[in-house]
Amino acid sequence: MPADRDDLLRALEAEGRRSTTDGVHFMQAIAERSGMSLTDLQCLNILAGTGPITAGQLAQEMRLTTGAITGLVNRLEKAGYVRRDKDPADGRRAVISLVTEAMERDGANLLGPRDQIMETLFDGYDERELAVILDFLRRTNAMREAETARIRAEISAKMNEQPTY
Secondary structure, eight states, X not given: OOOSHXXXXXXXXXXXXXXXXXXXXXXXXXXXXXXXXXXXXXXXHHHHHHXXXXXXXXXXXXTOOHHHHHHHHHHHHHTTSEEEEEETTEEEEEEEEEOHHXXXXXXXXXXXXXXXXXXXXXXXXXXXXXXXXXXXXHHHHHHHHHHHHHHHHHHHHHHHOXXXX
């Protein structure tokens, strides 16, 4: 185990990179096992966190066009994982929801024993340690979201630049 702060920071950086890479590989393996695309699985993950949202909101969350979301929702609706309902506030919009029964039925096949593994892992920490882990994850997510927005804005600005002649 690293002894001083510099060693700890280097070890955290290395484990952070590994965690990102391993997380992508894990989700790709789940997608392959389920016969879904990684995008399909990500959509289900987002809906599990947000609850029912409009197709436009889902497109924004997924960073996809509304046209791409239509195809994605069509696939997941055909497979029985999502439902499309009219927005009660505006009947022109669709609200996308998870089909709870399908997720309960197939959840183990989709995510495997992930929840049990995490529960077992968290059993090794007391409440104070769990609070630190939660704080770290929240701060990491906020930083990652802000940096993603910055990168996307930079890309958008470059795409909008007019060539000079």
